[in-house]
Each structure stands twice: as C-alpha cells, then as structure tokens.
Amino acid sequence: MIRFDNVSKRYPGGFEALKNISLELESGAMAFITGHSGAGKSTLLKLIALIERTTRGQIHVNGQNVTNVNRRRIPFIRRKIGFIFQDHNLLFDRTVFDNVALPLIIAGYRHQEIGRRVRAALDKLGLLSKERMYPITLSGGEQQRVGIARAVVNKPLLLLADEPTGNLDPALSFEIMELFERFNQVGVTVLIASHDVGLLDRLGYPVITLDHGHLAGSGQQSS
Amino acid sequence: MMRARRTRHQSLHHWSATLRRMLSPRTWVTRHAQVALESLGRLYRNPLATLMTAAVIGIALAMPASLYLLLNNLDRLSGSWDGQASLSVFLKDTVPGAVAGKLVDRVRGWPEVAEVTLVTPEQALEEFRQRSGFADVLDTLDENPLPTVLLVSPAQDHADPQSAAAMQNRLQALPETELAQLDLQWVQRLSAMLALAQRGVLLIGALLALAVLLVVGNTIRLEIQNRREEIVVTKLIGATDGFIRRPFLYSGTWYGIIGALLAWLLVETGFWLLSEPVRQLVELYQGSFQLQTLPFVLLLVLLAGGILLGLLGSWLAVWRHLGAIEPS
Ligand SMILES: Nc1ncnc2c1ncn2[C@@H]1O[C@H](COP(=O)(O)OP(=O)(O)OP(=O)(O)O)[C@@H](O)[C@H]1O
Ligand SMILES: [Mg+2]
Numbered sequence: 001m002i003r004f005d006n007v008s009k010r011y012p013g014g015f016e017a018l019k020n021i022s023l024e025l026e027s028g029a030m031a032f033i034t035g036h037s038g039a040g041k042s043t044l045l046k047l048i049a050l051i052e053r054t055t056r057g058q059i060h061v062n063g064q065n066v067t068n069v070n071r072r073r074i075p076f077i078r079r080k081i082g083f084i085f086q087d088h089n090l091l092f093d094r095t096v097f098d099n100v101a102l103p104l105i106i107a108g109y110r111h112q113e114i115g116r117r118v119r120a121a122l123d124k125l126g127l128l129s130k131e132r133m134y135p136i137t138l139s140g141g142e143q144q145r146v147g148i149a150r151a152v153v154n155k156p157l158l159l160l161a162d163e164p165t166g167n168l169d170p171a172l173s174f175e176i177m178e179l180f181e182r183f184n185q186v187g188v189t190v191l192i193a194s195h196d197v198g199l200l201d202r203l204g205y206p207v208i209t210l211d212h213g214h215l216a217g218s219g220q221q222s223s
Numbered sequence: 224m225m226r227a228r229r230t231r232h233q234s235l236h237h238w239s240a241t242l243r244r245m246l247s248p249r250t251w252v253t254r255h256a257q258v259a260l261e262s263l264g265r266l267y268r269n270p271l272a273t274l275m276t277a278a279v280i281g282i283a284l285a286m287p288a289s290l291y292l293l294l295n296n297l298d299r300l301s302g303s304w305d306g307q308a309s310l311s312v313f314l315k316d317t318v319p320g321a322v323a324g325k326l327v328d329r330v331r332g333w334p335e336v337a338e339v340t341l342v343t344p345e346q347a348l349e350e351f352r353q354r355s356g357f358a359d360v361l362d363t364l365d366e367n368p369l370p371t372v373l374l375v376s377p378a379q380d381h382a383d384p385q386s387a388a389a390m391q392n393r394l395q396a397l398p399e400t401e402l403a404q405l406d407l408q409w410v411q412r413l414s415a416m417l418a419l420a421q422r423g424v425l426l427i428g429a430l431l432a433l434a435v436l437l438v439v440g441n442t443i444r445l446e447i448q449n450r451r452e453e454i455v456v457t458k459l460i461g462a463t464d465g466f467i468r469r470p471f472l473y474s475g476t477w478y479g480i481i482g483a484l485l486a487w488l489l490v491e492t493g494f495w496l497l498s499e500p501v502r503q504l505v506e507l508y509q510g511s512f513q514l515q516t517l518p519f520v521l522l523l524v525l526l527a528g529g530i531l532l533g534l535l536g537s538w539l540a541v542w543r544h545l546g547a548i549e550p551s
C-alpha cells in the first residue's frame with residue numbers, strides 16, 4: 001500500500017526532516033511510527049497524503065507513483081486517504097455533524113447518503129448525542145474523536161493518524177486503538193504516528209522508528 | 224494475496240461509484256444550487272457589509288446607465304428635428320405686407336422649396352402674447368417690434384446640409400431679406416456634441432467597470448482571508464480547486480446582481496424625479512417630447528454587466544489569492 005524508496009524531505013528553510021528513508025507497508029497492514037519529538041513522524045505522514053512534497057526519492061501509494069503527481073490530481077488521491085491530524089483541524093463555526101459530513105460533501109454524495117454515513121461514523125465513535133454541538137464545546141478527547149469520525153466517514157482504503165491518542169487518557173487511548181484495529185480487520189491499511197511507547201508495546205504491531213530523520217529501525221516491537 | 228485482491232476490487236468499486244456520482248446531472252445541479260444559496264445566505268447574514276459593497280457597485284453601474292439614457296433622450300430630441308431642417312427668413316421692416324405676400328409666391332416656385340409659410344408681425348405678436356405670459360407688457364407697447372418671417376421648408380431631396388446651406392445663401396441674397404437663418408445648424412452641432420459625449424460615456428463606463436472589478440475583487444479577497452482556515456482544512460481532506468473556488472465566485476455573482484438591481488432602482492428614481500420638470504419644459508416649447516425611462520433591455524444589460532463584473536472580479540481575487548493558501 002505504501003512504499004518509500006530513498007525518500008528525503010528538505011523543508012524550505014533548508015532543514016532536512018527525513019533522510020534517505022526506504023520502507024514498505026503492505027496492503028491491509030497496520031503499523032506505527034515512533035520517535036522523539038521532531039524526529040519526522042508528521043513529515044512522513046504528510047508526504048504520503050501529499051501535504052508535503054518529496055525532495056528526493058520515490059513514493060508509491062496504492063500501487064501508484066505519487067512522487068511527481070500533478071497538483072490537480074492531489075485532491076482525488078487525498079479522498080482515498082483518511083487523515084487524522086495532530087491538531088484536529090476541525091472547523092469551529094460548524095457543528096460536529098457538518099464537520100464529519102465535509103469529506104462526503106466534497107466528494108459529492110447525496111443528501112440522504114451523507115446523513116446515513118455521518119450518523120454511522122458518529123455512532124462508532126460514541127458521538128451521536130453530540131452531532132448538533134460545536135467543536136469548541138467539546139473536550140479535547142471528543143474533538144479528537146470528531147477528527148477520527150471525519151477521517152473514516154468516507155471509508156478510505158488507507159488511514160493515517162498523527163498522534164490520535166495525544167489528548168486521551170489511557171483507557172480511552174486503548175479504546176481508540178481498538179477502533180483502529182477494527183478498521184484494519186475490514187481491510188483498511190492503518191499507519192499511526194505515536195510516541196506512546198507503552199501503548200505500542202502492548203499492541204504488538206510493527207513499529208517504524210525514526211531518529212532525527214533517519215530510519216532507526218523497523219520491526220516488531222518486543223513485548 | 225487475498226487481501227490485495229480484495230482491495231483492488233474495493234478500489235475499482237470505489238472509483239466507479241465516484242464516477243457515477245460525479246456524472247449524475249441531478250447531483251451536479253443540486254450541488255451548484257446549494258452553493259449558490261449558501262453564498263447568498265452568507266451575504267444575508269452580513270447585511271450591512273453586503274449592502275455597502277452592492278451600493279458601490281450600484282452607483283458605479285447607475286452612472287454610465289443614466290448618462291447613456293440622458294444622451295439617448297437628447298439624441299431622440301435632436302433626431303425629431305433632423306428631418307425637418309427649416310430656414311427662417313426675417314424680412315427688413317421696410318418691406319410692406321403686399322411685397323411679402325408676393326415674395327412668398329416667388330419662393331414657393333423654387334424647385335428646392337417644399338413649403339413656405341408667412342408669419343406676419345401681427346400673427347407672431349398674438350402667438351407670443353398667448354404663450355409667453357407677457358400679455359400685459361406687450362399691451363403697453365405702442366408699436367409691434369416683430370419682423371415679418373418666412374418659414375421655408377426644403378424639398379425632400381434638398382434637405383441635406385449642403386443644399387440647405389446653398390438655399391440659405393440664395394435667400395440671404397434677396398433684397399427684402401434682413402437675415403436668413405438655417406435652423407439645422409444647432410441640430411448638427413448638437414449631434415456632433417452628442418457623438419462626442421457618447422464616446423465620453425463609454426470611457427466613463429469602462430473606468431467605472433474597472434472600479435467595480437476592484438471593489439468586488441477586494442471584497443472577495445477579504446472573504447478569502449476570513450475563511451482561510453476553512454480553505455486549508457477542505458483542501459486537506461480532498462477538495463478540488465473548483466470546489467473551493469465555487470462559493471467565492473457565487474458571492475461575486477450575487478454582488479453583481481444586487482448591485483445591478485440597486486443601479487436600476489437609482490436610475491428609475493432619478494428619472495422619475497426628472498420627469499415632471501422635463502414635462503413642464505417641453506410644454507413651454509410646445510413639443511410632444513416624452514422622457515424615455517430605462518427600457519427593459521437596459522435592465523437586462525445592467526444585470527448581465529453586473530454578473531459579468533462580479534464574476535470577473537471574484538475570479539481575479541480567487542486566482543490571485545486562493546493559490547497561495549496551501550496546507551502545510
Ligand atoms: N513546515 C516546516 N518548515 C520547516 N521545518 C519544519 C516544517 N515542519 C516541520 N519542520 C521541522 O521538521 C522536523 C520534523 O518535524 P515533524 O513535525 O515531522 O516532527 P514529529 O516527529 O512529528 O514531532 P512531534 O512528535 O513533536 O509531532 C522538526 O525539526 C521541525 O522543526
Ligand atoms: Mg508530529
């Protein structure tokens with residue numbers, strides 16, 4: 001599903017956030033990226049969603065070489081990826097329902113279909129009672145879950161999550177992880193950036209470790 | 224292997240569904256209608272700001288429209304005299320009435336003349352007395368100061384400016400003539416001035432159209448700035464440039480429509496205020512001229528102009544500022 005060949009990313013300021021990364025994630029797999037703050041976890045996810053563009057090397061997503069894909073094609077590639085952002089990126093002037101509906105509106109779904117899918121997603125995340133509320137009135141964990149609902153509402157083939165449990169207590173973190181496992185079980189490829197080492201240890205999925213932009217190791221975390 | 228096949232199948236299914244959705248005309252139309260209404264709703268929720276922008280557009284559109292109308296009316300006024308170029312021949316006051324009568328017969332015999340009317344000083348005085356409201360003053364005069372006048376209309380094929388001028392010379396050369404005056408002259412001058420003024424209106428119209436473009440462009444630029452967050456987020460979750468552009472283009476269009484309607488209202492009101500004085504003025508000159516107000520076609524032109532300028536202005540803003548907003 002995801003393949004990096006000698007990928008480097010240099011930011012406009014000249015800082016090299018990723019250095020010569022090669023990795024592969026099979027279709028239907030679930031894995032974690034970990035590393036210290038500033039190691040390049042978010043950068044790696046952003047390269048996959050084409051939010052940042054590669055400086056060197058090649059990236060394949062879902063069998064397609066997206067390294068130099070035309071920017072007009074980018075929206076259509078992003079629609080097949082569910083992205084859970086480190087800083088939520090919710091729209092605060094819209095209700096929970098409208099936030100979650102946004103990907104469906106963008107993709108041009110019909111009204112009834114939108115209502116059905118949004119409620120199903122909210123239900124899965126235990127947010128059905130909050131659909132008329134505005135994000136500002138929700139707790140950090142609830143906002144995080146709205147972001148997850150928005151990422152999965154379009155039934156993406158690939159789910160990228162940047163610190164999805166950053167604001168959650170351990171019990172809720174575990175619940176969210178179980179949710180990701182359930183998506184994974186129905187065929188969705190899942191890649192999660194997290195520095196919650198304790199959690200990763202317990203789950204036992206493959207872990208990609210970054211250190212100052214270098215690939216420090218990838219393999220099964222010992223449990 | 225199993226898994227790979229399943230995802231490929233899923234992906235195919237995904238794409239065909241997307242394609243079907245995008246090509247369905249009903250969803251396309253409803254989507255546009257929805258965005259248009261949403262944009263209108265946004266403007267409605269900020270009535271003061273909307274009205275101010277629309278008023279600027281309205282005034283800018285009303286100015287060339289009313290100037291055009293004014294010129295059009297003047298043109299019609301001069302046009303109504305165009306065909307009937309006529310000459311007034313004022314006779315010397317030493318010419319007795321009988322000689323004037325013979326002169327009329329003589330001139331009527333000229334091939335280039337269609338009709339000659341004799342206005343005696345008595346007739347002229349009577350007409351003046353009735354029409355001017357100076358009857359009392361005129362009564363105090365012990366002598367009629369008005370000359371005898373021949374009104375000469377040229378024949379159809381001698382109505383052109385050159386023939387009329389030649390005829391003027393011939394009439395001026397008559398020994399009885401004090402002054403032969405060609406009434407066509409001021410009409411020609413007016414026509415020339417109107418042609419110039421019409422150029423001027425075009426120029427003013429072009430400048431004001433530019434002003435409308437800038438006003439709409441600036442308003443939309445501010446709106447883009449205010450909604451920057453939303454633009455970034457929608458881009459992040461797969462919105463195309465077209466999707467993001469659309470509400471702004473509709474906003475610009477609405478500004479144009481509201482501005483055009485305001486312009487129409489302004490012009491109508493202005494001409495309604497003018498119509499009574501004009502009627503009185505025309506009555507004074509015994510004319511049958513009626514001020515022409517905004518024809519329906521001009522309303523359509525205003526609307527089309529408003530829409531075009533609104534769309535173009537917002538397009539400029541969108542083209543200039545949307546591209547710069549990229550998520551990072
Ligand atoms: N837009 C940018 N311009 C310049 N430098 C950037 C940009 N974004 C990130 N960086 C730098 O790249 C490095 C990696 O950033 P990144 O956000 O990928 O780290 P991270 O592993 O996600 O960290 P955290 O755990 O704190 O989220 C950091 O040193 C950061 O300062
Ligand atoms: Mg990060």
